[in-house]
Amino acid sequence: MKQIDCQQCGTAVLVEKFSIPHTSVQWVSDAATSCPRFAEATADARDSVCGTTALSCSSLSQSIDDAVRDGRLPIKSRVEPVIGDALVADAL
Amino acid sequence: MSIDMTEVTDSEQFDEVRLIDAGSNPTRFARGWHCLGRSKDFRDGKPHTVKVFGTKVVIWADTKGKLNVLDAFCRHMGGDLSKGEIKGDEISCPFHDWRWGGDGKCKDVPYAQRVPLRARTAAWETMEVNGLLFVWNDPQGNPPPADVTIPEIPGFGTSEWSDWSWNTFLVEGSNCREIVDNVVDMAHFFYVHYQMPQYFKNIFEGHVAAQHMRSTGRDDIHTGVQLDMPDSETISDAAYYGPSFMLDTVYTVAGDTTVETKLVNCHYPISQDSFVLMFGTTVHTIDGVTQEQADGMAEMFTEGVETQFKQDVEIWKHKTRIENPLLTAEDGPVYQLRRWYEQFFVDVEDITEDMVARFEFEVDTTKALETWKVEVAENVAKGIVPEQDPTKAKA
Numbered sequence: 247m248k249q250i251d252c253q254q255c256g257t258a259v260l261v262e263k264f265s266i267p268h269t270s271v272q273w274v275s276d277a278a279t280s281c282p283r284f285a286e287a288t289a290d291a292r293d294s295v296c297g298t299t300a301l302s303c304s305s306l307s308q309s310i311d312d313a314v315r316d317g318r319l320p321i322k323s324r325v326e327p328v329i330g331d332a333l334v335a336d337a338l
Numbered sequence: 339m340s341i342d343m344t345e346v347t348d349s350e351q352f353d354e355v356r357l358i359d360a361g362s363n364p365t366r367f368a369r370g371w372h373c374l375g376r377s378k379d380f381r382d383g384k385p386h387t388v389k390v391f392g393t394k395v396v397i398w399a400d401t402k403g404k405l406n407v408l409d410a411f412c413r414h415m416g417g418d419l420s421k422g423e424i425k426g427d428e429i430s431c432p433f434h435d436w437r438w439g440g441d442g443k444c445k446d447v448p449y450a451q452r453v454p455l456r457a458r459t460a461a462w463e464t465m466e467v468n469g470l471l472f473v474w475n476d477p478q479g480n481p482p483p484a485d486v487t488i489p490e491i492p493g494f495g496t497s498e499w500s501d502w503s504w505n506t507f508l509v510e511g512s513n514c515r516e517i518v519d520n521v522v523d524m525a526h527f528f529y530v531h532y533q534m535p536q537y538f539k540n541i542f543e544g545h546v547a548a549q550h551m552r553s554t555g556r557d558d559i560h561t562g563v564q565l566d567m568p569d570s571e572t573i574s575d576a577a578y579y580g581p582s583f584m585l586d587t588v589y590t591v592a593g594d595t596t597v598e599t600k601l602v603n604c605h606y607p608i609s610q611d612s613f614v615l616m617f618g619t620t621v622h623t624i625d626g627v628t629q630e631q632a633d634g635m636a637e638m639f640t641e642g643v644e645t646q647f648k649q650d651v652e653i654w655k656h657k658t659r660i661e662n663p664l665l666t667a668e669d670g671p672v673y674q675l676r677r678w679y680e681q682f683f684v685d686v687e688d689i690t691e692d693m694v695a696r697f698e699f700e701v702d703t704t705k706a707l708e709t710w711k712v713e714v715a716e717n718v719a720k721g722i723v724p725e726q727d728p729t730k731a732k733a
Contacts, residue, residue: 264667264702265667265702265704266702267700267702267703267704268667268700268701268702269698269699269700270671270697270698270699270700271696271697271698271699272695272697273695273696273697273698274691274695275695276695277543277695277696278543278696298541298542298543298544298546298548298577298696301539301541301550302698323667324665324666324667324669
């Protein structure tokens with residue numbers, strides 16, 4: 247997974263792309279507080295779907311799309327993920 | 339744009355046989371709220387026997403209507419309390435009439451001068467939400483945290499919602515992780531349940547694991563979950579709240595008509611290789627839908643879902659447990675789901691950040707839909723209708 251910083255708020259997440267439509271995002275900070283959009287959604291609960299903070303953050307989605315376009319985020323095939331603490335530790 | 343689409347084929351680099359690691363079932367039962375069924379089914383003035391968490395429990399309503407759950411085996415001589423009688427607030431053992439309270443303490447031994455010391459049995463904390471009974475299981479014996487709960491359905495219990503249509507299946511020979519795995523399994527919705535997922539995204543965060551799916555039916559086969567509404571689209575936002583209880587908000591949309599259904603999919607473990615699977619449906623009755631129509635739709639939807647569960651059970655009956663699934667890019671995040679699920683099987687102090695941090699995964703359905711449209715069109719052209727009942731298919 248590759249670190250992508252949100253253009254809007256700077257929150258760092260780990261991202262993986264297997265194709266243009268596919269996106270996998272691993273948060274390494276508390277999503278509900280570190281993303282201002284999510285924080286707002288949580289405070290007001292309107293955007294909250296199913297008890298998770300929100301379906302997605304449009305600024306982060308845009309940052310990921312831009313990273314793909316700029317070649318900073320390569321599209322890869324799937325590999326079996328490392329499970330456990332090592333996943334977060336290795337990637338950052 | 340840099341897209342590395344180089345695919346590694348098995349024959350080029352990996353010619354070893356892929357071995358299945360079947361692993362082993364967990365050694366404890368999950369921490370969390372477990373639904374045991376509809377509250378009203380336990381309020382008939384009789385004690386109820388439920389096999390759960392590797393033991394047997396007794397469930398009864400006391401004089402205030404509170405539902406109590408105790409280990410069924412009397413600490414005196416091992417009698418089965420669930421075969422006894424409710425006497426006042428207590429459950430009485432059929433063997434020697436020892437009286438046990440909902441707090442787990444023996445309140446009276448009518449033939450004895452006093453109740454012995456240590457006359458305390460295992461009691462499970464209970465909760466009632468949306469007309470359903472939940473018990474809190476924690477191998478460490480801690481009380482439930484306030485923020486780990488089951489969301490209420492707004493307006494449930496009023497005429498806004500039809501009664502729960504409720505069904506129960508006994509699944510033997512499988513660990514309950516099999517049903518949880520389905521949360522991420524986009525492709526099985528086509529092959530096992532005859533749905534066409536158009537959009538599929540999972541989000542795991544804290545004790546919640548969500549599945550957001552937009553799907554349509556198939557032209558070659560019609561299922562009950564389509565509610566007999568032609569060309570209907572299904573918008574489903576479902577989430578597990580803890581290890582065993584999924585609440586799904588389903589909108590079935592066809593033209594100007596939208597039907598909102600709440601679907602519960604939950605289970606409780608009997609042992610490590612058997613569990614009780616339950617599902618319930620309730621339909622929103624407003625928007626020009628009468629109570630009768632709503633009940634009728636709930637029945638139809640339930641029949642559709644019942645078929646789906648039978649299809650799952652048929653798969654589980656014959657499959658192996660697998661720790662190392664071999665995945666394509668189009669499969670959902672099985673490994674990350676299991677990492678999330680692991681939080682319920684370790685002590686609270688051993689929960690690691692990676693088990694609960696937010697994780698999002700949006701599946702690419704492009705190739706799947708291309709393939710499935712062709713398969714469905716071929717069936718339609720040949721007049722083939724796939725068999726829905728798994729006990730009749732592929733016999």
